[in-house]
Amino acid sequence: MHFKRRTHTCGELRENNIGENVILHGWVDKRRDLGGVIFIELRDRYGITQIVFEPTFNKESHHEAKDLRSEFVISIEGVVRKRPEGTENPELETGQIDVMVNKLIILNEAVTPPFPIRDDIDTHEDLRLKYRYLDLRRPKLQKNLLLRHRMYQLTRKYFDKNNFVEVETPVLMKSTPEGARDFLVPSRLHKGKFYALPQSPQTYKQILMVSGLDRYFQIVKCFRDEDLRADRQPEFTQIDVEMSFVDQEDIFQIVEGLMKIMFKEIWNKELQTPIPRLSFDEAMEKYGSDKPDLRFDLEMKNLNHIFHKTEFRVFKDAIDSDGIISGLLAPGCGEYTRNQLDVLTDFVKGFGAKGLIWIRVKQSDSGLELESPTMKFFTDEEKQNLIKELNAKAGDLIFILSGNRIKTLNIAGQLRLEMARRLDLIKPDAEPKLLWVTDFPLFEWDEETKRYYAMHHPFTSPRLEDIPLMETAPSKVKARAYDLVLNGNEIAGGSIRIHNSELQAKMFKVLGISEEEAQTKFGFLMNAFKYGAPPHGGIAFGFDRMAMIFAGENSIRDVIAFPKTASGISLMDDSPSFVDEAQLRELHIKVR
Incomplete structure (x- = not known):
């Protein structure tokens, strides 16, 4: 099959091309037959151009065009003309012309x-993922992948300019399991031994x-083998x-430079730096x-000082056990019905709360009054x-x-987000909000296993x-760790x-990792430190999540070419899949 090289893409032709002989390649997007004249919208990744088959212009090509259907791949040669008056399409960049x-x-x-190649389709995601090669023809997904490509190039250019080496x-x-499960790869040459796919290149x-x-x-x-x-x-x-040879401020400066460019x-948009900071506790x-959305103003308040003399058992127990009493104001919601309040109570119970105290604020002749079944436990001063x-x-x-x-703070945070949704406080055109969260706890206690775990990873410096x-008091140790948060999403995290x-041995000891275990898992890194390790620190961006936010999507699957489903399956190529017995024998593996 012989065809000529294209002269233009389907998004390129304009009025200044009128009269030119052009060659276009692409897919048939739409077909309309109007009384013998056939109109085709021809699509490639650059755009759409209308092409016209008219028997008086070329009888042979018009006859062949009768067989064209959606998604046929074609090559055409023709002459660019100005569209007849009244037939222009302002929605297309090529809408002032067509090609005869x-x-x-x-x-x-x-x-x-199995579904139309359009952005406005109402098709189940599983079907789109099964036919991902068709889904990727949609303009929106192509735009997302082009955005991702652009972000790659901006990243590489920025770090190269700032003297970084890509290795x-x-x-x-x-x-070296550090929290999530490793994906393991069996070694054929070394019986019973496994490689792991990196959760990150940390070591x-x-x-x-x-x-x-x-x-x-x-x-x-x-790669992380975790629930999705x-x-x-x-x-x-x-x-x-x-x-x-850096400290936290050096990392912040480099990261903020990249974010300004993005x-x-x-x-x-012009990003104002330095980016605001909040400690983990704040x-x-x-x-x-620890990844707050600051695009709206609802702010929780610590009420411990207000109820420090309380006899109300619920509050007294919280204060006596070093807990917290947290308050949230929902403006203009005083008319919520009892049924609405019960729904919100069930909402917080779903996150583990024992209950929710709600209080209506009302105007009376003597001033503001509080109305709630719990008011009998509050003194006038507390009110x-x-x-x-x-x-x-x-x-x-x-x-x-x-x-x-x-x-309690986590549950109150979920309630804050729920009220923001109910009050429609998160506007699509809201100014994006970036934030550094710093001074994380170094350790978190796990009640089930009765031991401490590293909140970030075991190489984070206190x-x-x-x-x-x-x-003496591991729970009080703060880490030299930091997260970058954009619109309520953690997009980067790192540490000194x-x-x-x-110090690394001391860290392993608190984590309950024996010297023998540390040597087995991390001996190569520990040995490297003995040969003059410089002070160092870094950060890792979740690139998919970043691309999702910049593209205005709600799922990272919409910015990844070939994603898995929520259960980790690729519907397009049916992976993971079974392998034959011979392959397993070579790898010294038997499936139980």
Whole structure:
């Protein structure tokens, strides 16, 4: 089959091309037959051009065009003309012209697709993922992948300009579980032994600092065998960054430089720096989240000081057990019905709350009054202080939750988001909000296993002034760790690392990792530290999540070419799949 090279793409022709002889290639998007004249919208990734088959212009090509159907791949040759007056299409960039066809070549026919190749289709996601090669023809998904490509190029250009070296780290590595499960790869040559796919290149990038490379970055695939949701995939992409001889401020400066470029080039917005900062404790207390959405103003309040003399058993127990009483004002919601309040009570119970105290704020002759079944437990002074602390007005609604500090704040944070949705406070055109969250706890206690775990990873450095607390009060130790949050999504996280063997050994001890286990899992890194490791730190961006937000999508599946479903299945190529017995025997594996 012979066809000529195209002269233009389907998004390129304009009025200044009128009269030119052109060659276009693409897919048949739409077909209309109007009394013998056939109109085809021809599509490629650059756009759509209307082509016209008219028997008086070219009888042969008009006859051949009668066989054209949706998604046929064709090549045409013709003459660009100005569309007849009144037939222009302002929705297309090529809408002022069309092409009169004098030669048609059908490059490939197509069966009827299972769904139309359009953005406004109401098709189940599973069907779109099964026929992902068709789904990817839709303009929106192509636009998302082009945006992702652009973000890659901006990233590489920025880090190269700032003296970073892109180094590829191994995909087959040692299994060093750090939280999520590893994906394991059996070795055929070494019976009974396994490689792991990297959850991140953490140990390698630290070794690159020991190697003297100073500034490293990589756009890298990572793998975690964990339960999925909208913003998770078993394989995902990170922008991985590590720097030597730095402190937290150096990391912030580099990251903020990249974000300024992304905001300008992708959204055409000027990002004001430095980016605001909140400590972990402040973020939890005010917003009930370590990744707070600051696009709306609802702010929680710590009410412990108001009820420090309370005899109300629920509040007294919370204060006595070092817990918290957290209040949230819902403006203008004082008319909520009892049924609406019961729905909200069930909502917080779904997250583990024992109950929800709600209080209506009403106007009376003597001033503001509080109305609630719990008011009999409050003194007049507590009522007035509560109104003042929350700046409550007539017609408002107050919510109060109490109990274990972190658990209660997390639940209150979920209630804050729910009320923002109900009050329609998160506008699609709201100004994007970036935030640094700092000073995370170094350790978190797990009640089930009765041991401490690293909140970030075991190579995160404690604040230097907190090192003495590691053996006496681990829960009070703060980490030199930081997260970057955009519109309520964590898009990057990192830390200053431990760079000497003695402190690293102390960290492993608190985590209950024996010297033998540490040597088995991380011995290569510990040994590297003995040969002059520089102070170093870094950060890793969740690139898929970042692309999702910049593209205005709600799921990372819409910015990944070939994603898995929520259960980790690729519907298009049916993976994971069974393998034959011979392959298993070679790998010394038997499936039970």
